[in-house]
Amino acid sequence: MTADAAKQKLVLLVSVVVLLLGALAAHWFFVSRHLQSTDNAYVEADMAVLAPKITGYVVEVLVQDNEPVVAGQPLLKIEDSDYRARVAYAEAALGAQVAALQTLESEIRLQQSVIRQVQAEQTSARAEQQRAGSDRSRFTELGRSGAASRQQLDDAVAKAVQADAALVAAEARLAAEQGRLSVFRDRRLELQAALAEAEATRQLAQIDLENTVLRAPVAGVLGNKRVQVGQLLQPGVQVMTVVPLAEVYVTANFKETQVSSMQPGQRVALEVDALAGEPLQGYIDSFSPAAGSRFSLLPPENATGNFTKIVQRIPVRIRVQNLAELQGRLRPGMSVVARVDTRSGSERLVLAEPVELPGPAAPAQARLGF
The missing domain is CATH 2.40.30.170 (Efflux pump adaptor protein, beta barrel domain)
Structure with missing residues (x-):
C-alpha cells in the first residue's frame, strides 16, 4: 500500500469519525439534552378501599374478585334485622314527640282563648268599678245634703269596695293565665328540641340501615376481596378494593x-x-x-x-x-x-x-x- 493511499484512507476515517461525532453532538444539542x-x-x-360503617354479619356477597362493577352497585349485604328494628323504634319515638307537640299546640290555643275571656272579665270588672265608684261619690254628696239615707250610702260604698276587689281578682287571674301561657311556650321550645333530636335519631337509624348494603363508590374492577358469608364485620375493616x-x-x-x-x-x-x-x-x-x-x-x-x-x-x-x-x-x-x-x-x-x-x-x- 502506497503512502498516498494510506493517507487518503486515514483522512476518510477521520472524516467519518468527525461526521459521526458531529451527528452525535447535533443530536445531543437538538434532541437528547431536552x-x-x-x-x-x-x-x-x-x-377505593371499601370498609363497612356498621357492625354485623355478612348475609350475602354479590361480587367476585376481578369482576367489573359500576358506581352504586351493591357489593355485599349485612344482616339488617336489628337496624330495621332501630328505625321502627326511632319512628315511633318521633311520632310520640309529634303527638306531644300537637297536644301542646292545642293547649296553647285553648289558653289563648282563656286569656281573651279573662281580659273580657277584666274589662267588665273595670267598668263595674267605675260605675260603683261613681255611685259612691254621688251618694256621698247626697248624704251630706240629707237627700240620701245612711243605708243607701253604705250600700254604695260596699258595692264600690266589691268592684275594686273584683277588678283586682280579674287582673290577678289574667296575670296567672298569661304566666301559664309563657310556661306552655317554653314547653313548646323544649318539645321542638326533643322533636329535632328524635328526627336526627331516626335519620341516623335510617343511615345505619342503608349502610347494611355496601356499594361501589366508583366504577372499576373489584379486587382484594377479603370477606365471606357469615363473617362478622367491624367498622373500618377493609373488605375489598375497587x-x-x-x-x-x-x-x-x-x-x-x-x-x-x-x-x-x-x-x-x-x-x-x-x-x-x-x-x-x-x-x-x-x-x-x-x-x-x-x-x-x-x-x-x-x-x-x-x-x-x-x-x-x-x-x-x-x-x-x-x-x-x-x-x-x-x-x-x-x-x-x-x-x-x-x-x-x-x-x-x-x-x-x-x-x-x-x-x-x-x-x-x-x-x-x-
Missing part, C-alpha cells in the same frame, strides 16, 4: 436535578413493560408539593449531624393519552419508563372518552424551576 427520562415510574390509580382502570395515571419519580425544565402540559413518551414496547403518549399533569422522602413513614432528619447529601426524587403525575383505547390493559403497579420532552409547550393532549380532559394548561408561573 429529554429527561426515568425508569422509576409506575402505573397508579386512586383505588380499582378504576379507566382513570389510571403514571407517577414518575424524577431526580430533583431533572425537573427544573419541566412544566405541566409537556409531552411524555411512555414505555410499559407489560405492553411489550407498545408506545404510549401522555403529558405532565402536576408535580408533587414535596419530595417523596417527605411523605415516607420516617422522614429524614438532617439536623442530627449525620448528613449525607442524596439526590431527592420528585413525584410527577402523568396523564395517559387515549387511555380508553387500552381497554383496561394498564394496571396499577406496572413498571414504566417515562421520557419527557421539555421542548414541548404546555398544551394539553386530547384524551379519548370516557376519560375526561382536565382544565386548560397551567399558567406560566406554574412552571417548576429552581
